[in-house]
Amino acid sequence: MTRDPVELVIFDCDGVLVDSERICVKVDAVIMADLGCAFTEAEIIERFVGSSSEVYTAAVEQRLGRRLEKDWQHKYEHLYRAALDAGLTAVDGIAEALNGLTAPVCVASNSDHDAIRRSLELAALSHHFEANIFSAADVTTGKPAPDLFLHAARSMGVDPGRCAVVEDSAYGVRAARAAGMRAFGYCGGLTPASRLEGPGTTVFDDMRELPGLLAAVTH
Ligand SMILES: [Mg+2]
Structure with missing residues (x-):
């Protein structure tokens, strides 16, 4: 089956970018x-x-x-x-993953803007995202509602069907699926794989695998 290429990768922050x-x-x-x-x-x-x-x-x-x-x-x-x-440190392998991606990236987190920016600075990841940071404070309802991911996609000018979401929580993958986006559930942190699995969801445990997994769904 041919699928749309991924044109935007939306990252959760806590547990995905930073090991918080x-x-x-x-x-x-x-x-x-x-x-x-x-x-x-x-x-x-x-x-x-x-x-x-x-x-x-x-x-x-x-x-x-x-x-x-x-x-x-x-x-x-x-x-x-x-x-x-x-x-606070960066999640193991995330710097390599971000350096290996070609699609644009952004952050969409249930935390507030100040907390997200502070975490990214502590983990030396800010330069990957610059102003492309979206918070649940920007929408009426946070995850597991799809609103935040849809807001991020709209703001970045990308159709939801061409977005991939990287999440580490059950709420997050639910939100991604509800938004009609491909979900990548990272189980290398606290949440076991069984709580992330579901339709349209790829579960993985090593961030270094992410660029390859994203490339695989586009071909
Ligand atoms: Mg998280």
């Missing part, structure tokens, strides 16, 4: 304990990695049995910042 999920899950656990709401690290990985802030807040409120203030996460932001500043 391992760090953030530990901070999440500290915050949950502080709130008096016991989620284990395994539950956090299963339920919250790749989720939007709304999903995270709703689950915490449900377990606590009370509502949280609208900006409850604000007082904890310094914990993430300090942990990421101290230990």
